[in-house]
Amino acid sequence: MMTRADFARLNDEKLARGETPFVNPRNAASGGLRQLDSRLTRERRLRFFGYTFGAIEGPAVPEDQGARLAWLREMGVPVAAHAEECPDIEAVIQAIARVQAQRPDLPFDIDGVVIKVADGALRERLGDTARGPRWAIAYKFPAEQAMTRMHAITWQVGRTGLVVPVAELDPIYVGGVTISRATLHNPSELRRKDVRVGDTVIVQRAGDVIPEVVGPVLERRPEGTEPVPVPTECPVCGTPLLYGEGDILLRCSNKRACxxxxxxxxxxxxxxxxxxxxxxxxxxxxxxxxxxxxxxxxxxxxxxxxxxxxxxxxxxxxxxxxxxxxxxxxxxxRPLSRVIIGLGIRFVGEKTSIDLATAFGNLDALAVADEARLQAVPDIGERTAAEIVTWFADDENQTLLERLKAHVNPTLADLEPLGDQFAGQTVVFTGKLETMTREEAEAYVRRHGGTPAGSVSKKTNLVVYGPGAGSKLAKAEQLGVPLMTEAEFCEQYRPLESP
Ligand SMILES: [Zn+2]
The missing domain is CATH 1.10.150.20 (5' to 3' exonuclease, C-terminal subdomain)
Known part of the structure; x- marks a missing residue:
């Protein structure tokens, strides 16, 4: 982990060197661990709190959690000062409230607490599931909220023409970052929340989610405010705006010239x-x-x-x-998949682009594929297939593509096989992966002869899971599909060392 003070110092240094600062301590810390040069890792001044130990040879070690922490402390290992032993669940709830109250003043960011059975013998009896021990559970705090003043609402026009109300805020530190803008999602949310320019608003941010405005603090509303009008014309190009998708989303239809x-x-x-x-x-x-x-x-x-x-x-x-x-x-x-992503077709992200590049091998074949052919590609559904067909059927997109093809010469190098460990196998990754990204994991399987898939069935050969894995893991257990944790997968295949 990284303290807020070390984080601030690190970012000051980055800014002084003209580099982009880190978004939050968590990113800076995990990035530090991925450094190949340990001297760079050291510069991040990472710390840790010990809470248990693995195999220990020699001395008899305590079984109960409280005694373990005391033992670690005695050995000189840093231990979190906030750990406490609670006699019953009421005491646990009170302890959580205490930590939550201290949260803003802690020298580091936290997102929750871990509740564990302290008694070693009970732990033994409770045992583990495939997902982890039955005697420990994480309690996540609700999204962090803060109050600040909203001095304006701007209407942002996105790549697909979506027009989104954005609250312009006095800068405020919330959920580990300083924000000065937060989304209001769409006009109907704006009307429902009725936030007005000049309002003090509650904003929240959880994890990597875009910060959002929860609502106004009505007691602090100044005199003479009015509901924010929804524009009828694109704020950038002046084209009359259209409502779509259940009259919720506002869109500028001027795709070309906006x-x-x-x-x-x-x-x-x-x-x-x-x-x-x-x-x-x-x-x-x-x-x-x-x-x-x-x-x-x-x-x-x-x-x-x-x-x-x-x-x-x-x-x-x-x-x-x-x-x-x-x-x-x-x-x-660049690889063909990158060119496909770059076209900006709705619903076509990194994974879909790789699937399309693998299935079609070049832009011309993709451009003439009909919906049935597209849906035959694993993990490509009706909605995505329809968007792809619509995109390539458009005259102006065809012209754009012809001109682009005159310049780019995409490769398929990223799709060439490197091994056959997964030949003929279907592998599903689920939950949060911690040492590799989903894309890296799936690329590894693909380049070693396997097919990464998005859903578990009887045909699945392996499910690799991380924290937060839910229904897919349960289904795999039910179907008797072989399971592996991310750590076991990395241990066996070493995907990050020999990609
Ligand atoms: Zn426009």
Whole structure:
């Protein structure tokens, strides 16, 4: 773990070096553990609290939790000061309330407490399930909330034309990060919550979820406020807005020419998850659009024509221009799956893109696939298939694709097999994976001859599970499908060492 003070110091240092600061201590700590160079890990000043031990040779060790903690403390191992032994469940509930009250003042962030049976003999009798011990359970605190003033509502137009009300807030620290904006989701949520400009609002943030406005604090509402009007025209391009999906979502239908959608589409295309073009952020893209140097996604690959003008632009300079052009050039041979993600088809994320790249092998085959053919690809449902067909049927998308194909030459290198450990097998990952991402795990299985799947059936050969695994794990247990924890999987296959 990392203390808030160490986190602040680390971020100060990063900012001083002109680097992007970490979002929260948890990311900084887990990133620190993944460093290959242990000197870099040391710089993060990570700490830990001991709470148990594995195999110990020699001395007899205590069985009860309280005695274990005392023993660890005696051995000089740091132990959390907040652990306490409770005689009954009432005492447990009170202890949770005490920790929750102390939470804002703790030197580190926590998201809950762990409740354990202290008696070693009882633990023995309770035993374990496939998921973990029966004698311990995590209690998560509700999402962290805070109060702040909302000084404006802006309407943000996303990549798919969705128009979303966003609360502009006085900056506030909540759930481990400082936020100054929070979503109000859609016009009907805005009406239901009736938050008004000038209101003090309650905001909450849980885990990695986007911060949201819970509602106004009515006692603090200033005089003369009015309900926030919902725009009838796109705030960016002026196109009349349409309601869709049960009259809940507001949408700008000007797919081609709406500058907000164009900008968001290009940002998505160059993002790390898609074509990963370094050095092109939102500001640069907006600037290049304003200058007329780019006009859409394919025009990125013609940016070199404006090199002279770019180099002469104050604040750009030859070096950074050439870096950007080199990064764009380099992206021409990204894997096919990255190009498919970059197109920005609704519901087509990383996993679906890899499935599509594997199944079709090139853009032309994908472009002519009908819904039945698409749905024959594992894990691609009706809704996604329909979106893909609609996207490729669109005349302007076809033109865009032709122009893009003139520049990019996507590879299938990321799909080539590296081994056959999983030949003919179907593997399901469920729950939260802790040492590898879902994508890494599935890519490993795929590149070793197996098929990662999203649901468990009699045909599943292996289920690998992490914390929070639910119905899929239960179903696997019921069907007698072989199970492995993430740790066991990593131990046996070492996916991170020999990908
Ligand atoms: Zn618009």
């Amino acid at each position: 500058p907000a959608q164009l900008l968001a589409g290009i940002i998505h295309f160059v993002s790390r998850g898609a074509m990963d073009i370094a050095g092109l952020g939102e500001k640069q893209i907006q600037f290049f659009l304003d200058k007329g140097w780019i006009s859409d996604i394919p025009s990125l690959y013609e940016l070199g024509r404006h090199r002279e003008a770019m180099v002469n632009e104050p604040g750009l300079g030859q070096q950074s221009v050439d870096n950007i052009l080199a990064a764009i050039e380099e992206s021409k041979t």
